[in-house]
Amino acid sequence: MARLCIRHETLYTYERPVRFAAHRLLVRPRDSHATRVVDAHLTLSPPGETRWLYDAMGNSVCIFAPGGEGRSLSIVSDLTIERFPAPLLRRDIADPQTVTPIVYAASDRAVLAPFIDPVSEDTDGHLLAWLRDKIGSPREPALDFLLRLNRTIRADFEYLARDLGAAQEPSHTVSVGSGTCRDFAWLMVEALRRLGYAARFVTGYLYSPATASGAVRGAGATHAWCEVFLPELGWTEFDPTNALAESPDLIPVAMTRTPAEAAPVSGAIYGDGGDSELTVHVDVRPAESIPAAA
Structure with a gap:
């Protein structure tokens, strides 16, 4: 078992104030036999309403509706997870045996x-x-x-x-x-x-x-x-x-049919914000390397 801390920071900045439509966040893994979410926290600015759901693929989705208007939108996800990876089993697959055609039940x-x-x-x-x-x-x-x-x-x-x-x-x-x-x-x-x-x-x-x-x-x-x-x-x-x-180094968050459906953050703005900039930073490290709070 490995315990990891993940910090995922997303920052949108705009030249002029804008209002925000609801945003769809795909930043939290779903608990499984291979991954357990020990702690999960979202820091959102501007603040707004959130609700959670599972989409058609079973992914954990947060719908975030920022309130008011502003020149920036900040979404910070802090996760502590435990991974229980299983090694790939090198076993013969009885049906099918060949590359093509593959046959599913x-x-x-x-x-x-x-x-x-x-x-x-x-x-x-x-x-x-x-x-x-x-x-x-x-x-x-x-x-x-x-x-x-x-x-x-x-x-x-x-x-x-x-x-x-x-x-x-x-x-x-x-x-x-x-x-x-x-x-x-x-x-x-x-x-x-x-x-x-x-x-x-x-x-x-x-x-x-x-x-x-x-x-x-x-x-x-x-x-x-x-x-x-x-x-x-x-x-x-x-x-x-x-x-x-x-x-064990792969930490899945979302599984989708196409890449377009897998964006960690997606949404829209109302108004002319002028020039905009997106900054994303992700830090993944063992939990034991995080200094304890004073």
Whole structure:
């Protein structure tokens, strides 16, 4: 078991005062057998009403309606969590044994269908051409293929940090040969869907003591990766940015069908605020490294 403290700060600033529509916050993990939320606290400015709900994917969502008007909107999430990660089991998957076609039980497929159909376009065929080149022997076990694809994306694509903006289309990521964590996660999700796998986009945090050495890409910030549903293994995590699989350093917050649905903070303003700026800072560290209050 590992206990971690996570501080996620989001600050919007505006040139002129504005009013705020309700904002949707995806910053709190849902308790599970792998993650327990010990403490969670939101500091919000301007203050306003909050209510909590579970969305259609089962994610824990806070609806925040700031009151009044102002030239800034500050959202600070402080979490203390305990992680109980289980290592990836290297076991044979009896059905299916091959990369393609993968076969799900009828009862599973009814639930998994939204995560099997591709969402992105591949007009020029760049994604499909890249994917065909990665498919190995038809006898390659599904788990071996997924681990190999996970490593391939890590090795073949250049990591370029990009704090703002939507995820690139997978075909564009293939064309330019570079991207950030959300681009690589979305590439893997959409590539696997074209082979019949159920895959979903995951956003959360990444912690690793190797961060200082630069060995881990994307740690200490919001992070994104891929989950794939496998018979006998269930939803299994793959982080193509770092070639990690079922890693204790991955801290999931939200699972979605597309990256657009996974924004940690989303909302709107009323009025002309003029020039605006967004600043985001995330700090993930072991709980024992946090000084005790005086």
